[in-house]
Amino acid sequence: GAVVSQHPSRVICKSGTSVKIECRSLDFQATTMFWYRQFPKKSLMLMATSNEGSKATYEQGVEKDKFLINHASLTLSTLTVTSAHPEDSSFYICSARDTGGGDEQYFGPGTRLTVT
């Protein structure tokens, strides 16, 4: 149980285009999901907290108009990187908290974004 999927696992896009990443909790409901970014040999940096049915909460320094988050259902959150630039290239990882369980967060496998 407690499986979180992400799609796509890898994406290459051109500068100026937008990319959407999906995060799904497959066997549990998640009122809250989190989006992280990870650079090589660096830790996970929380970008935003996604709450089902309400606006996401962004961490300081994260542009909400650039990283659009939508949490339309209890099993799906999406992150859209708008007008992507090469510096947005990174490993994006989502996590989900089981609403009906404890406090644990379960992570997705990550999405490798490369902007050319």
Add this chain to the structure above:
Amino acid sequence: QKEVEQDPGPLSVPEGAIVSLNCTYSNSAFQYFMWYRQYSRKGPELLMYTYSSGNKEDGRFTAQVDKSSKYISLFIRDSQPSDSATYLCAMRRSNSGYALNFGKGTSLLVTP
């Protein structure tokens, strides 16, 4: 000062050795402590989850939390090559909305 400090390593040990991984933190409000294992190009996998101070054991893994010293540890007994991965400590406050603060991760290599 970062809230969570973790030596990135790399740490190389022979198979069968006991591995000790550590993190220190500065925020005394942290109450929940976790260890995650991350293989290359994969998402983190939860290994251990503890609340407040004390020890927790699960198979070959033991997690220790010393809140007075703001120091947490993960011990791996009888280490195996399959344990080779990056180990991330994470922690959060009780009123943080479940958002986690991560260490940088320690890269572990267990050699046959």
